[in-house]
Amino acid sequence: MKVFLLEDDPETAAFIERGLTERGHVVEVEADGSVALRRLAERDFDVLVLDRMVPGVDGLAVLKAIRAQGRTTPVLLLTAMSQIADRVDGLEEGADDYLVKPFAFVELAARVAALGRRPPTGEFDAVLRVADIEMNLLRREVRRGGRSVDLQPREFTLLEQLMRNPGRIVTRTMLLEKVWNFGFDPKTNIVETHMSRLRSKLNEGFERSAIRTVRGSGYMMNDDA
Structure with a gap:
């Protein structure tokens, strides 16, 4: 597996590179976020490990840039910023996982391996359809009634989870786990x-809401929207 590591501390970078290489991965290391962006534009990787606080463009800005380009490469944010708000910010911008320093290498290696095992988008059905809503997973496009709906990366993933479960209730806990990778409830209204933003975008110009709240349980798609 090809892993790209953005880490400006030489000892930490060498430690991670050595450990992942010993596990059979091919690792490329960069210490500057601006240079990292150029390298990521030139090559594809299976997993990205990004430190948030690096010279040039910080790791979060790198993440935002690649997600804005529509790239879905799994990203693990690795940082000393341990507050829940910091984690939420990173996950909202499109990170798939978040690991706080100091960390145990075995955990980092396990998380990288888990991200690398996720099947590429092409192995899923390329298009999901529920009622008048169509989602193209390859193009990262959503349409309702033939009209394009512009969604942010986290809104797209949120809708994807609902569309993969048509006619079924998707609980708040399930969404926290699948969309934000939270194994716990962070006690926020994230x-x-x-969901409010997603509904607003999907429902604009339509009388019937695309998503229904099941009070006390969760959410589900209106399959006759």
């Missing part, structure tokens, strides 16, 4: 806030 789901509700994103």
